[in-house]
Amino acid sequence: MRGEIDSYRMEKRYLKKDGGMVWADLSVSSIRDAGGGHVATVGVIADITERKNLQAQLLQAQKMEAVGTLAGGIAHDFNNLLQVVCGYSEILLAGKTQDDPDRESLQKMLNAGQRGAELVRDLMTFSRKVEPMLRLVDVNHEVVEFHKLLSRTIPKMIRIELRLSGDVAPVIGDPALIGQILMNLGVNSRDAMPDGGTLTIQTAMVTLDEEYCAVHPEMKPGVYAQLTVSDTGIGMDKETVTRIFDPFFSTKEIGKGTGLGLAIVYGIVKQHKGHVTCHSESGVGTTFKIYLPIAESETSEESLSQVAPIQGGTGTILLVDDEEVVLTIDTAMLSQFGYTVIGTVQGKEALELYRQKRSVISLVILDWIMPEMDGKACLREILQISPDARVLIASGYADSDTQQQARALGARAFVEKPYETRTLLRTVRNVAGRK
Numbered sequence: 001m002r003g004e005i006d007s008y009r010m011e012k013r014y015l016k017k018d019g020g021m022v023w024a025d026l027s028v029s030s031i032r033d034a035g036g037g038h039v040a041t042v043g044v045i046a047d048i049t050e051r052k053n054l055q056a057q058l059l060q061a062q063k064m065e066a067v068g069t070l071a072g073g074i075a076h077d078f079n080n081l082l083q084v085v086c087g088y089s090e091i092l093l094a095g096k097t098q099d100d101p102d103r104e105s106l107q108k109m110l111n112a113g114q115r116g117a118e119l120v121r122d123l124m125t126f127s128r129k130v131e132p133m134l135r136l137v138d139v140n141h142e143v144v145e146f147h148k149l150l151s152r153t154i155p156k157m158i159r160i161e162l163r164l165s166g167d168v169a170p171v172i173g174d175p176a177l178i179g180q181i182l183m184n185l186g187v188n189s190r191d192a193m194p195d196g197g198t199l200t201i202q203t204a205m206v207t208l209d210e211e212y213c214a215v216h217p218e219m220k221p222g223v224y225a226q227l228t229v230s231d232t233g234i235g236m237d238k239e240t241v242t243r244i245f246d247p248f249f250s251t252k253e254i255g256k257g258t259g260l261g262l263a264i265v266y267g268i269v270k271q272h273k274g275h276v277t278c279h280s281e282s283g284v285g286t287t288f289k290i291y292l293p294i295a296e297s298e299t300s301e302e303s304l305s306q307v308a309p310i311q312g313g314t315g316t317i318l319l320v321d322d323e324e325v326v327l328t329i330d331t332a333m334l335s336q337f338g339y340t341v342i343g344t345v346q347g348k349e350a351l352e353l354y355r356q357k358r359s360v361i362s363l364v365i366l367d368w369i370m371p372e373m374d375g376k377a378c379l380r381e382i383l384q385i386s387p388d389a390r391v392l393i394a395s396g397y398a399d400s401d402t403q404q405q406a407r408a409l410g411a412r413a414f415v416e417k418p419y420e421t422r423t424l425l426r427t428v429r430n431v432a433g434r435k
Contacts (some may be wrong), residue, residue, distance in 0.1 A: 006030040011048065018334050023052040079396030080323050082120075083418040087329035090421045091336065115420050118176040125175050133416075136295055137173040139203055139225050140164045146182040147201070154186070157196030165204045169294040171225050177268045184265050185229040185288055192233025192286060202228040208291065219275050225294055230287035236280040244278060265290075306357040312337025315362035315427050317347070319343045320350040320378065322370040326417075330365070333421055334428070347373030351381050358386055363432045364413075368395035368402065376409065383410045392431050394419070 007029035014022050027048040027418055031039045070375045072218040089110035096103045147162060154160065182201070189199045206226045213219045236244070245266040265288075269276045272292055280286035321327045322345050331341045342357065346349050347370055354361060364382060368375035375393060382389050393406045403414045415424060 006032065016233060021049075022047060025047045051417070060160075066093055076396040078115060078120055079417040080326050082113050082116050082177070083396070084325050084329050085350070086110055086117075086418040086420070087326075087333055089113060091329075091332060094421075108311070113418060114420075133174050134172050135175070136170045137178060139168055139178070139227060139292070140166075142175055142178050143182065143201055143203060143227075146179055146186070149183075150186050150199075153191050154199070155196070158190060158193055159198045161198060161200045163200065163202040165202075168203045168205055168225050169223070171272070171292040172295045173272050173292060177271070181227075181265050181268055181290065183231070184262065188262065189229065189231035189233060189286070192231055192235070197214065197232035197285075200228075200230045202226075202230075204228070206291070207296075209265050218270075219291070220293075223294055224274070224291040226418075227290040227292065228287060230285060232285045235282045235284045235286055237282050241278055241280050245276075289340065313337065313432065314338050315432060316340045316357070317362045317428070318350060318354055318357075318361045318364045318367065320347065320370075320375075321345065321365075321367040326367075330424075333424065337421075337425055337429075346370075347375070347378040350378055351385075353409065354382055354389075355385060358389070362390065363428060364389060364391045365428075366391055366393055366399060368393050379406070379409050379411060390431050392427060 007027065009024055009025070009027045011023060014024055015275055016022055018311055018316060025048045027044045029042045030323075031042065033039050089106050093103065093110065095108045096106065143162060143164060146161060151160060186199065193199070204226045205223060207223050208219055212223050213221050244262050268278060269290055274290060274292040276288060276290045278286065278288050312315075317339050319327060319330055319334070319341050320343075321330065324345055327343045331343050334341050342353055342361070344353060350364075350366070351373075354364065366378055366382075370378075375395070379393070381408045382391060387410075391411050393403075393411045393414045394417060395402065395414070406414055413427050415427050419427075
């Protein structure tokens with residue numbers, strides 16, 4: 001006669017001899033005979049470490065999705081506020097002479113607003129993909145700015161050394177994303193030196209030859225700006241080094257690392273058409289080397305030309321933004337440089353205004369996120385009235401998906417709040433000047 005089986009099951013985590021952790025699924029069954037007497041005990045142990053890691057990755061992905069949703073809300077509302085700060089600062093600065101005593105204070109206000117916008121972009125970068133906002137970047141300047149932040153947050157037992165070469169040429173990049181690289185590497189170095197040590201950040205100009213690029217086919221021979229971040233921390237073995245850029249891979253304890261920091265570094269470097277390497281030894285330290293292509297001379301001249309006097313234009317612009325204070329500052333900004341502005345805070349009213357005055361309206365600047373009728377619906381209606389209408393989308397929430405969607409619906413261009421006066425006017429002139 002077949003006996004009855006009593007069993008139980010549990011999951012446990014065990015410490016291995018080498019210091020690593022392993023998850024095990026422990027299943028124990030007690031076999032009894034027909035009379036209820038114990039006959040035997042059968043135990044099965046299965047290694048479920050990989051399954052647990054996958055579950056942790058899924059949980060982390062869900063957390064990141066939540067961060068992305070939060071970041072989107074912050075970006076929209078906070079960037080609208082920053083648009084006001086930066087916009088009024090620029091208008092006031094435009095009316096000040098170089099020797100005006102208020103000019104320095106206004107410039108500091110503008111710089112603070114722009115830094116706030118970069119912080120929002122950092123959060124967006126951490127949570128989801130964003131398109132880099134490329135411009136001419138002084139790598140040494142970004143290192144110095146990052147050092148100010150790091151020196152206030154890193155433990156005092158860690159010494160920070162800067163070794164900046166004076167001949168480093170500018171690169172074409174996104175300052176916020178380059179700052180993200182430095183932050184992620186700096187945090188990693190901090191965690192690798194719990195008892196103190198030295199964090200060294202260096203810059204230099206290097207030439208990558210054909211032999212080097214043959215081993216790294218994604219690179220082209222030429223001159224690069226080299227950014228080196230090294231520490232005297234605990235280091236890593238060779239096996240760990242091979243996996244450090246893998247998403248969700250972390251050498252830190254559970255709950256103390258996302259496993260995304262170095263993956264983000266790798267992604268940003270690739271966005272900049274660069275290259276990153278890592279050399280590390282257990283007990284010795286770790287060195288990251290990042291190679292960024294320098295700006296070509298033609299690009300440098302083009303970028304530097306952006307400091308030329310701001311150019312305005314003529315024509316009538318329909319400006320639609322549900323934030324009255326943003327509407328006010330943008331109206332003042334555009335009017336100051338020659339444009340006639342018709343403003344409204346409602347999408348439905350914007351449609352009525354466009355129907356009445358489309359013969360004189362040369363451009364529509366449309367906020368993407370609005371109550372009742374949002375920018376998407378308003379854009380569709382305007383293009384139904386006039387398929388050749390020139391519409392420029394402005395938004396404080398400008399992830400790559402939103403930009404692609406706006407362009408797919410027929411928008412001519414997209415500007416992200418808070419935008420500089422120069423950026424807005426240049427985009428307005430470009431859009432208003434083409435079919």
